[in-house]
Amino acid sequence: MRALLTMTAVDLRRRLRDKSVLIFSLAVPLALMTVLNLLLGGVSEGDLEPVDLAVSSDADDQLAGVVVDALASTGIVDVTVTDSDDPHADVGAGSADLGMVVPSGFTAALTSGEPAPVQFVMGDGAGLSGQVLVTVAQGVVEQLRGASVAAVAAGAAGLEPDRASQLAQQVLDAQAQVQLTQGEASSEQLSTGGMLIAGQAGLFLMFTVGFGVLGLIAEREEGTLVRLRSMPVRSSTIVAAKALTAFVLGVVATGVLLTVGSVLFDVDFGAVPAVAVLVVAAVLAATSLTFVVVRLARTAEQANVVQSIIALVLGMSGGAFFPITATGLVGTIVDLNPIAAFTRGLGITSGGGGLDAIGLPVAIMLGFAAVCLLLSRLIPNRGVAA
Amino acid sequence: MGQDGTSTDVVQVQDVTRSFGDLQAVAGVSLRIAPGETYGLLGPNGAGKTTTISMIAGLLEPDSGTVQLCGEPMGPRHTKIRSRLGLVPQDLALYPDLKGRENLNYFGALQNLRGKELRARVDEVLEVVGLADRAKDPVKEYSGGMKRRLNIAAGLLHRPALLILDEPTVGVDPQSRNAILESVEALSGEGMAVLYTTHYMEEAERLCDRIGIIDSGRVQAEGTRDELIHLVGELDQVRMDGTGDLTAATDALQQVPGVQRVDPVGGGLVCAVADAPVHLAAIVTAASAHLELSDVEITRPDLEQVFLHLTGKELRD
Ligand SMILES: Nc1ncnc2c1ncn2[C@@H]1O[C@H](COP(=O)(O)OP(=O)(O)OP(=O)(O)O)[C@@H](O)[C@H]1O
Numbered sequence: 122m123r124a125l126l127t128m129t130a131v132d133l134r135r136r137l138r139d140k141s142v143l144i145f146s147l148a149v150p151l152a153l154m155t156v157l158n159l160l161l162g163g164v165s166e167g168d169l170e171p172v173d174l175a176v177s178s179d180a181d182d183q184l185a186g187v188v189v190d191a192l193a194s195t196g197i198v199d200v201t202v203t204d205s206d207d208p209h210a211d212v213g214a215g216s217a218d219l220g221m222v223v224p225s226g227f228t229a230a231l232t233s234g235e236p237a238p239v240q241f242v243m244g245d246g247a248g249l250s251g252q253v254l255v256t257v258a259q260g261v262v263e264q265l266r267g268a269s270v271a272a273v274a275a276g277a278a279g280l281e282p283d284r285a286s287q288l289a290q291q292v293l294d295a296q297a298q299v300q301l302t303q304g305e306a307s308s309e310q311l312s313t314g315g316m317l318i319a320g321q322a323g324l325f326l327m328f329t330v331g332f333g334v335l336g337l338i339a340e341r342e343e344g345t346l347v348r349l350r351s352m353p354v355r356s357s358t359i360v361a362a363k364a365l366t367a368f369v370l371g372v373v374a375t376g377v378l379l380t381v382g383s384v385l386f387d388v389d390f391g392a393v394p395a396v397a398v399l400v401v402a403a404v405l406a407a408t409s410l411t412f413v414v415v416r417l418a419r420t421a422e423q424a425n426v427v428q429s430i431i432a433l434v435l436g437m438s439g440g441a442f443f444p445i446t447a448t449g450l451v452g453t454i455v456d457l458n459p460i461a462a463f464t465r466g467l468g469i470t471s472g473g474g475g476l477d478a479i480g481l482p483v484a485i486m487l488g489f490a491a492v493c494l495l496l497s498r499l500i501p502n503r504g505v506a507a
Numbered sequence: 508m509g510q511d512g513t514s515t516d517v518v519q520v521q522d523v524t525r526s527f528g529d530l531q532a533v534a535g536v537s538l539r540i541a542p543g544e545t546y547g548l549l550g551p552n553g554a555g556k557t558t559t560i561s562m563i564a565g566l567l568e569p570d571s572g573t574v575q576l577c578g579e580p581m582g583p584r585h586t587k588i589r590s591r592l593g594l595v596p597q598d599l600a601l602y603p604d605l606k607g608r609e610n611l612n613y614f615g616a617l618q619n620l621r622g623k624e625l626r627a628r629v630d631e632v633l634e635v636v637g638l639a640d641r642a643k644d645p646v647k648e649y650s651g652g653m654k655r656r657l658n659i660a661a662g663l664l665h666r667p668a669l670l671i672l673d674e675p676t677v678g679v680d681p682q683s684r685n686a687i688l689e690s691v692e693a694l695s696g697e698g699m700a701v702l703y704t705t706h707y708m709e710e711a712e713r714l715c716d717r718i719g720i721i722d723s724g725r726v727q728a729e730g731t732r733d734e735l736i737h738l739v740g741e742l743d744q745v746r747m748d749g750t751g752d753l754t755a756a757t758d759a760l761q762q763v764p765g766v767q768r769v770d771p772v773g774g775g776l777v778c779a780v781a782d783a784p785v786h787l788a789a790i791v792t793a794a795s796a797h798l799e800l801s802d803v804e805i806t807r808p809d810l811e812q813v814f815l816h817l818t819g820k821e822l823r824d
C-alpha cells in the first residue's frame with residue numbers, strides 16, 4: 122500500500138512538473154471548447170439565421186430523404202427546404218442560401234459501400250447556419266455509410282437497396298423513439314454547449330489517462346522498470362500505481378473541465394454527486410482501456426498512436442466535435458461508447474436527474490471497463506505490463 | 508569460501524538455464540558468493556552475463572535451475588527477499604527529470620527507508636559516489652559518468668546483502684571509472700557481497716576475489732586470478748634489453764632455477780619463468796654478467812590470455 126502511494130505520488134509530481142498534463146488535459150480542451158462553443162454552443166435556436174435550402178435529389182431516393190429530414194429537424198437552425206433542379210443556380214441567383222446536391226443512386230451507393238459524395242453550395246447568406254448544416258449533413262451521411270457497412274458485415278448483404286433503405290428508415294424511426302423516451306426520463310437534454318463541454322471532456326479524458334498506464338512503456342524505455350522490478354514491490358503494485366495515477370489525473374482534469382466549462386459557457390450539469398459518479402465511471406472506463414493499449418503496443422510511440430486513434434474515434438462518436446444524433450446500427454455502437462454514455466449521463470443530470478436516473482450510462486461505462494480489463498488479461502503480454 | 512557452498516553464502520546459483528526462442532542465452536551457470544566477496548563475471552558481448560544476472564535478481568524466471576539469496580528462494584514471484592538485493596542495471600535506470608536526490612529518495616522509499624534514516628542513507632551514498640555537490644541538479648544535466656555513479660548509488664541505499672553491478676563502467680571517462688572502482692572496493696570491504704560483470708579484464712583483475720569466465724552461456728572456468736592463470740599454465744615473461752654477449756647471457760639464464768625458456772627479441776632477451784618476482788634477482792644477476800642492461804620488464808600473463816586459451820577467441824573484438 123505504501124509502495125503504491127509512493128509510486129503514485131512521484132508519478133503525479135513528474136506529470137505535473139513536465140506540464141504536459143496541464144497542456145494536453147486542460148489547456149487544449151479548454152481552448153477547443155471555446156472555439157467550438159463560439160461556433161456552435163453560444164448560439165441557440167433563434168440566434169441562428171434561418172436558411173433556405175435548395176436540394177436536388179432523386180425523388181424516390183429514400184436515404185436522400187433521410188438526410189434532408191435530418192437537416193430540417195436539427196432543432197437549432199430553422200430550415201425551409203425546396204426541391205430544385207439546379208441548386209448552384211438557385212444559390213447564385215440568391216433564391217437559396219445553401220444548396221445541396223445528392224448524387225443520383227445515393228442509396229444504392231451507400232448500401233453497397235460505394236463513394237457517394239454529397240455536394241454543398243454555400244451562398245453569401247448561409248453564414249454560420251450553413252456551416253452547422255453542412256457539418257450535420259456530413260455527420261449523418263457518415264453514420265448512414267457506417268450503418269450500411271456494419272449491416273453488410275453483419276450478414277445483411279444481398280438485400281435489395283430498397284429494402285435496405287427501408288430498414289435504415291425503420292432504425293432511424295426507432296432511434297427517434299428511444300430518444301424521446303430518454304428525453305422524458307431526463308426531461309431535458311444537454312444544450313449544444315453542454316454537449317460540447319461534455320464531449321470534449323470525454324475526449325481529452327482518453328488522452329489524459331494515457332499519462333498513467335502508458336507510462337509503463339516509458340519506464341521500460343527509460344530502463345527504470347528493471348530497477349522497480351528488482352525492488353521488494355510486487356509487479357501488480359507497479360501497474361496499479363500507474364492506473365491510480367491515471368485515475369487521479371482523469372478525475373481532476375475532467376472535474377476541472379466540467380467546472381470551468383460550465384462557468385464559462387453557462388451550462389448547468391446538475392447535482393454534484395450524480396455528476397461525480399459519472400466522472401468516476403468515465404475515468405474507470407478510460408483507464409481500463411489503457412490496459413488494453415499497453416498490451417498491444419511495443420513502444421511508447423505506438424502506444425500514443427493507438428491511444429490517440431481510440432480517443433478520437435470514441436470522442437467523435439461521443440459528440441466531442443459536434444452533437445451527433447446516433448442512428449441505426451452506428452447508434453447501437455455509439456450506445457456502448459463510454460464517452461457517449463458519459464455525455465448522455467450528463468444530459469440526464471443536467472435535466473435534473475439524480476443518482477437513480479443514471480444507472481444505464483454508468484452501467485455502460487463500468488461494463489466497458491470490465492470488458493477492457495478482461496481483454497487485457499487475454500491479450501498475450503508483449504513484455505511491458507508486468 | 509564460496510566454493511564449498513556453506514550456508515553463509517549470500518547467493519547460491521544452481522545450474523540455471525534460460526533460452527529465448529531457439530537461442531540458449533544461459534546454458535547452465537552455477538556460482539556462489541560469500542559475504543564480503545567480490546565475484547566477477549568476465550565475458551564478451553552476448554556471453555549471457557545480463558541474462559544470468561536477471562535470473563539472480565528475480566527479473567527473469569530460469570527455464571531450469573535455482574537461485575537462492577540469503578538462503579531463500581529468489582524469483583519473479585518472491586518479492587520480500589528482494590530487499591536484500593541491490594541491482595545496478597547495465598542500462599541507466601534513473602528519472603532524468605528528477606533531481607539526483609529525488610531519484611534516491613524515491614528508490615529509498617520503495618526500499619522501505621523512511622524519514623531520518625532515508626535522509627542519512629541518501630547523504631551517505633551521495634558521498635560514496637562523489638555526487639554530494641550535484642544532488643540538487645536534475646539528472647538530465649549530469650554527465651554520462653555522473654549518471655553511472657548515481658545509478659550505482661541507487662543500488663546501495665538499503666545496504667543490500669548482495670550488490671549486482673552489470674558493466675557499470677561502460678562508456679565512462681577514466682576519472683569516473685576510477686571513482687566507481689574505488690567505491691566498489693570500499694563496499695566489499697564493508698562485508699557486502701558483490702557480483703560484478705564486465706568485459707574489461709583489468710577491472711575483473713583489480714576488483715574481484717574470484718572470477719568466472721563466461722562465454723556462450725557457460726562459465727568456462729572459475730577461480731581466483733592466479734588460479735585461473737595457473738589453470739592454463741601461463742608463465743611470466745621477463746624481458747631484458749641491453750648490449751653484450753647475448754648467447755652467453757642465454758646460456759647463463761638457462762641455468763637459473765625457474766627459468767623455462769629463453770628467447771631473443773629485438774635488442775634483448777625474454778625469459779619465460781614460473782614466478783618472476785621470486786626469481787627476478789637471480790635472473791638479473793645472471794644476465795648482468797654478460798650484458799649491459801638498459802631495461803628490465805616483467806609481464807605477467809593476464810586473463811585476456813586465459814580467455815583466449817579457453818575459448819579460442821579474443822575477449823574484446
Ligand atoms: N529478451 C531477450 N530476447 C531475446 N534474446 C535475448 C534477450 N536477452 C538476451 N538475449 C540474447 O541472449 C544472449 C545473451 O545476452 P546477454 O544480454 O545476457 O549478454 P551479455 O553477456 O550481458 O552481453 P553484453 O556484454 O553485450 O551486455 C545474446 O545473444 C542476446 O541477444
Ligand SMILES: [Mg+2]
Nearest residue numbers: 556557597673
Ligand atoms: Mg549485458
